[in-house]
Amino acid sequence: MQEIYKKIRNHPDFLNLVKTRKRISWLLTTIIIFCYFAFIIIIAFAPNIFSQKIFSDSVITLGIIIGLLIILLSILLTGVYVYIANKKLDEINNKVIKKITAN
Amino acid sequence: MNFSLLSILFILTSFGVYANDSQPVNPSEINITAVVMFIIFISITLGITYWAAKKTRSASDFYTAGGSISGFQNGLAIAGDYMSAASFLGISGLVFASGFDGLIYSIGFLVGWPVILFLLAERLRNLGKYTFTDAVSFRLQAMPIRSLAACGTLAVVILYLIAQMVGAGKLIQILFGLPYSVAVLIVGLLMICYVTFGGMLATTWVQTIKAILLLFGATFLALAVLNQFEFSFNALFTEAISNHRLGEAIMSPGGLISDPVSAISLGLALMFGTAGLPHILMRFFTVKDAKQARSSVFFATSFIGYFYILTFVIGFGAIVMLTNNPAFLDGVGNILGGNNMAAVHLSKAVGGDVFLGFISAVAFATILAVVSGLTLAGASAISHDLYASLFCHGKAQEKREVMVSRISTIMLGVVAILLGITFEKQNVAYMVGLAFAIAASVNFPILFFSMYWSRLTTRGAFIGGAAGLLTAILCVLFGPIVWVDILGNTKAIFPYKYPALFSMSIAFVTIIIISYLDKSPRAKEEMVAFDDQFVRAQTGLGAEGVVIH
Numbered sequence: 001m002q003e004i005y006k007k008i009r010n011h012p013d014f015l016n017l018v019k020t021r022k023r024i025s026w027l028l029t030t031i032i033i034f035c036y037f038a039f040i041i042i043i044a045f046a047p048n049i050f051s052q053k054i055f056s057d058s059v060i061t062l063g064i065i066i067g068l069l070i071i072l073l074s075i076l077l078t079g080v081y082v083y084i085a086n087k088k089l090d091e092i093n094n095k096v097i098k099k100i101t102a103n
Numbered sequence: 104m105n106f107s108l109l110s111i112l113f114i115l116t117s118f119g120v121y122a123n124d125s126q127p128v129n130p131s132e133i134n135i136t137a138v139v140m141f142i143i144f145i146s147i148t149l150g151i152t153y154w155a156a157k158k159t160r161s162a163s164d165f166y167t168a169g170g171s172i173s174g175f176q177n178g179l180a181i182a183g184d185y186m187s188a189a190s191f192l193g194i195s196g197l198v199f200a201s202g203f204d205g206l207i208y209s210i211g212f213l214v215g216w217p218v219i220l221f222l223l224a225e226r227l228r229n230l231g232k233y234t235f236t237d238a239v240s241f242r243l244q245a246m247p248i249r250s251l252a253a254c255g256t257l258a259v260v261i262l263y264l265i266a267q268m269v270g271a272g273k274l275i276q277i278l279f280g281l282p283y284s285v286a287v288l289i290v291g292l293l294m295i296c297y298v299t300f301g302g303m304l305a306t307t308w309v310q311t312i313k314a315i316l317l318l319f320g321a322t323f324l325a326l327a328v329l330n331q332f333e334f335s336f337n338a339l340f341t342e343a344i345s346n347h348r349l350g351e352a353i354m355s356p357g358g359l360i361s362d363p364v365s366a367i368s369l370g371l372a373l374m375f376g377t378a379g380l381p382h383i384l385m386r387f388f389t390v391k392d393a394k395q396a397r398s399s400v401f402f403a404t405s406f407i408g409y410f411y412i413l414t415f416v417i418g419f420g421a422i423v424m425l426t427n428n429p430a431f432l433d434g435v436g437n438i439l440g441g442n443n444m445a446a447v448h449l450s451k452a453v454g455g456d457v458f459l460g461f462i463s464a465v466a467f468a469t470i471l472a473v474v475s476g477l478t479l480a481g482a483s484a485i486s487h488d489l490y491a492s493l494f495c496h497g498k499a500q501e502k503r504e505v506m507v508s509r510i511s512t513i514m515l516g517v518v519a520i521l522l523g524i525t526f527e528k529q530n531v532a533y534m535v536g537l538a539f540a541i542a543a544s545v546n547f548p549i550l551f552f553s554m555y556w557s558r559l560t561t562r563g564a565f566i567g568g569a570a571g572l573l574t575a576i577l578c579v580l581f582g583p584i585v586w587v588d589i590l591g592n593t594k595a596i597f598p599y600k601y602p603a604l605f606s607m608s609i610a611f612v613t614i615i616i617i618s619y620l621d622k623s624p625r626a627k628e629e630m631v632a633f634d635d636q637f638v639r640a641q642t643g644l645g646a647e648g649v650v651i652h
């Protein structure tokens with residue numbers, strides 16, 4: 001197995017896989033961490049922002065909407081990652097493995 | 104049928120002799136539907152355990168159900184493992200008491216999931232075998248790393264177990280009218296039964312069934328509430344504001360998080376603690392490959408997110424339907440049994456005794472599912488990380504390893520029962536917080552660095568992880584909750600309730616510094632070994648139980 005690992009390590013297709021996966025996973029991680037900590041920091045420093053009402057004839061506040069959006073965003077982003085990984089990353093991965101183990 | 108007779112029968116069948124125990128039980132408190140539903144749940148799960156026991160032979164069966172669980176079912180089981188009674192009753196109770204603030208907790212408990220998926224799940228599945236420690240010790244020295252990770256695991260498991268046990272005892276006391284210690288005993292014995300005989304397969308099914316019941320029950324509760332307002336959220340909120348003593352303040356951030364340090368510290372603990380919970384990480388080895396691991400997180404996140412939205416509606420529904428209803432209030436206008444009972448009372452208000460019985464049984468099932476997962480993770484740390492890998496240097500006979508894990512399960516169960524009874528009158532709320540802080544400051548950093556940083560050495564991981572563990576424990580011990588509220592001192596030595604910001608920083612910084620300073624030959628080998636580990640983590644080549652075509 002170590003022989004195979006060695007062959008794969010510097011293979012351009014493998015490097016391409018690593019680069020693509022890295023870009024996607026860190027981009028999505030940054031988005032969720034940023035949104036969550038922005039939410040927490042607003043609550044700590046400027047809770048009044050979240051007390052604003054979104055429509056004049058409704059009691060629903062911005063905070064509740066943002067909170068629900070973060071829940072939906074978490075689900076959406078995991079869905080996006082799984083979709084990309086199944087469609088794209090796995091394809092590259094299988095190609096790399098096939099190429100290396102074939103010869 | 105006579106209610107009290109049935110309950111005594113129930114206790115007798117569980118324990119043989121408990122007939123003389125004088126119970127301060129109000130017969131009206133015993134709900135026949137609850138008891139019947141619960142007996143049905145126990146019968147089904149014990150039946151499954153019997154079936155699973157016949158299939159559980161090898162170590163891989165015991166720890167990971169042989170890697171045979173589908174991504175969808177694993178997602179449900181993860182949700183069942185994670186949605187504890189604390190999140191169902193506690194968060195809806197928090198929403199009932201202070202509105203918006205409940206949402207802050209729900210979101211914190213949810214946002215760790217995407218992070219687990221993006222950074223950990225696939226690599227963990229590709230590198231590990233039974234526990235997350237396998238992945239960490241892939242290229243690091245087994246002895247120190249496994250001992251540290253086992254300490255981290257056991258600390259998290261035991262703290263979490265105590266909190267669950269005490270919660271379970273109190274909840275069952277109220278719901279079923281059973282004495283506290285009997286309730287703790289029932290939970291402990293059932294959990295020992297599931298895990299010892301049925302291993303991961305039985306545990307997974309208990310969690311799956313519980314997740315379905317809980318999602319179904321919570322959906323029904325939320326729909327019943329919304330139905331009263333013709334599905335207008337605005338009408339529900341308006342009515343809640345006019346009923347609640349805090350008025351419009353329930354729609355905005357309140358006093359839960361007042362200073363920025365606590366806010367960020369709590370946020371870190373919730374987000375990264377989830378990514379370091381051993382019983383959760385273990386679930387990624389129950390699926391076939393990285394692809395299934397990935398999809399389990401998607402399903403789990405969807406179920407958990409949906410569930411938290413429901414708890415928010417349920418909490419507001421409780422404000423509307425319970426606040427001015429004398430049937431659910433004590434003499435001074437507080438809700439019977441405390442805020443955590445809001446969801447339970449609401450179930451009676453919308454669905455009568457039958458639905459109250461259903462929700463009570465679901466709450467009981469919820470506790471069982473969570474403690475079973477915890478106990479299995481703790482037993483694996485003892486048998487796989489300590490016994491097989493350290494004591495036998497990886498050469499343990501498989502049969503003996505499985506036997507050790509079964510014995511560890513029984514021991515952990517007994518410890519949980521005893522501690523549950525010991526801590527009956529104590530404030531245990533800080534224990535879940537401490538468990539998350541330890542998970543975020545020990546398990547998460549060593550797991551994260553081992554996968555992402557080639558320069559990590561054994562020495563760095565061990566000293567850094569130990570520093571994180573120690574800091575988390577000391578900060579809680581000298582913090583406002585334990586030092587002031589429980590031990591009765593006047594002023595806290597460590598001023599913040601949540602230690603994660605400090606303990607995580609100390610763990611990360613120490614790991615980096617010590618690893619850089621480590622010039623031993625062993626350290627060089629570990630850095631070289633990162634290359635092979637990296638290829639396996641990325642491609643899944645050579646991963647446990649994965650066949651490459």
